[in-house]
Amino acid sequence: MPRKPKRTTVYSLGNELDVSVATISKALRGSPEISVELRKKVRDLAAKRNFKPRVVSRKVPNICVLIQQYPGHTLDFGLFLSTVMEGVAQYVQEEGLEMSIYADTIDKLNACDIVRELRRRSIDGAVILRSNDESTYFAQLDAEGFPHCALLSTTPAHRDNVITVNNDEVGYRATRHLIDKGHREIGVLVSPPAGVSGQARLSGYRRALAEAGIAFNEQLVAHEGSDKTGLQFGSDAVQTLTRANPRMTALFVMDHAVVVGLLHGASRIGLSIPRDLSVISCDDYPETAFLQPPVTVIDIPNRALGYEAARQVYRLIRGLAPLPIDTHIDLNGRLIERESTRTI
Known part of the structure; x- marks a missing residue:
C-alpha cells in the first residue's frame, strides 16, 4: 500500500x-x-509545498494612508489630502476597520524596510499618496505581496496597483474651455512641485493648443518651486506673467491654493477677473464657489477616489482580486463653469 x-x-x-x-x-x-x-x-x-497557514480570528484590519512628502516641503493637510482621507475614512467606517496615517520623505521610504515598518505599526494595507517615478519602495511592496494601492500616481511600473485621474485629459479640457471662449494667449501655472500630475496636465494644455493651431510659448508658463507655498506662488506668478505678457487673456491653474493666491495677486495690481483675465482651476472644494469671483474648475473626484482606493486595498487584504473602478467616477474630470471665465 x-x-x-x-x-x-x-x-x-x-x-x-x-x-x-x-x-x-x-x-x-x-x-x-x-x-x-x-x-x-x-x-x-x-x-x-502548497502550504497555507490557518486563518485565525485577530485584530481589526488597519488601512493606512501613506503620504510621500515632497522634498523640501513639510507635511500639510491641505484640501487635497483632507478630502482624499475623508473618502478613505468613510469606507473604513462603513466596514468597521481601523485607519492610520504614516508620512515620510521619499528618501527615507526608499531606504527603509518598508514592509517591516508598516507591519511594526500593525498596518495591513496602504493607500499611497504622492508617489512618483522615484518611489522605488514599491518594488518591495510588490515582492512581498503587501496590499497597497497608489492613488493619483502615474508611476508606470505599478499600473496594476494604481487609481489615477487622466491628468493629460484634465489639462486638455481646461485649456479647451478657454480656447472655446476665444482665448489664444493662455498662460499656465504648473503645480505641485515634483509631482507627476502637473507635468501630465501641462502635456494636455500643450495638446489643446496644438489642436487649435496655437503655438506653445514657454514665456506663458510658470512652475511652482519648493521655496514657496502654493498661495505665494499663485500671487507672485500672476503678477510676473501679466507684466511679461500684457496680451495674455487667460490662465489655467492646477491647484486650489494657487488660485486663491492668484486672486490675491490680481487684486494687488488692479487686475479684474474675468474682465482682464479669465481663470480656470482644478478641484471643486466647498470654498471654490465662494471665492470672488466664483472659480470655474475641472472637478477631480478626490473623495470618491479615496473611498475607491480603500475598497481595493481591503479586498487585497482579504486575498481577493481588485474590482473594476466604479464607473460613476469620472477619471477625466468634470467642467463646472462659474464666473471666472468669459467669452472674448
Missing part, C-alpha cells in the same frame, strides 16, 4: 529551513521581526 505523502506543517517547514516554528509563523505573518530575505525564503517554500 503506497504511503500517504507527508502533510506540510510549520514544523516541517522549520525543519527544512533549520529555523524555529515561531520564526516560520512570524515570517508567514510578515512580522517585522524577521528579515526580508528570510520572510521570502519561508514564503517561497510554503508556496512550493
Whole structure:
C-alpha cells in the first residue's frame, strides 16, 4: 500500500529551513521581526509545498494612508489630502476597520524596510499618496505581496496597483474651455512641485493648443518651486506673467491654493477677473464657489477616489482580486463653469 505523502506543517517547514516554528509563523505573518530575505525564503517554500497557514480570528484590519512628502516641503493637510482621507475614512467606517496615517520623505521610504515598518505599526494595507517615478519602495511592496494601492500616481511600473485621474485629459479640457471662449494667449501655472500630475496636465494644455493651431510659448508658463507655498506662488506668478505678457487673456491653474493666491495677486495690481483675465482651476472644494469671483474648475473626484482606493486595498487584504473602478467616477474630470471665465 503506497504511503500517504507527508502533510506540510510549520514544523516541517522549520525543519527544512533549520529555523524555529515561531520564526516560520512570524515570517508567514510578515512580522517585522524577521528579515526580508528570510520572510521570502519561508514564503517561497510554503508556496512550493502548497502550504497555507490557518486563518485565525485577530485584530481589526488597519488601512493606512501613506503620504510621500515632497522634498523640501513639510507635511500639510491641505484640501487635497483632507478630502482624499475623508473618502478613505468613510469606507473604513462603513466596514468597521481601523485607519492610520504614516508620512515620510521619499528618501527615507526608499531606504527603509518598508514592509517591516508598516507591519511594526500593525498596518495591513496602504493607500499611497504622492508617489512618483522615484518611489522605488514599491518594488518591495510588490515582492512581498503587501496590499497597497497608489492613488493619483502615474508611476508606470505599478499600473496594476494604481487609481489615477487622466491628468493629460484634465489639462486638455481646461485649456479647451478657454480656447472655446476665444482665448489664444493662455498662460499656465504648473503645480505641485515634483509631482507627476502637473507635468501630465501641462502635456494636455500643450495638446489643446496644438489642436487649435496655437503655438506653445514657454514665456506663458510658470512652475511652482519648493521655496514657496502654493498661495505665494499663485500671487507672485500672476503678477510676473501679466507684466511679461500684457496680451495674455487667460490662465489655467492646477491647484486650489494657487488660485486663491492668484486672486490675491490680481487684486494687488488692479487686475479684474474675468474682465482682464479669465481663470480656470482644478478641484471643486466647498470654498471654490465662494471665492470672488466664483472659480470655474475641472472637478477631480478626490473623495470618491479615496473611498475607491480603500475598497481595493481591503479586498487585497482579504486575498481577493481588485474590482473594476466604479464607473460613476469620472477619471477625466468634470467642467463646472462659474464666473471666472468669459467669452472674448
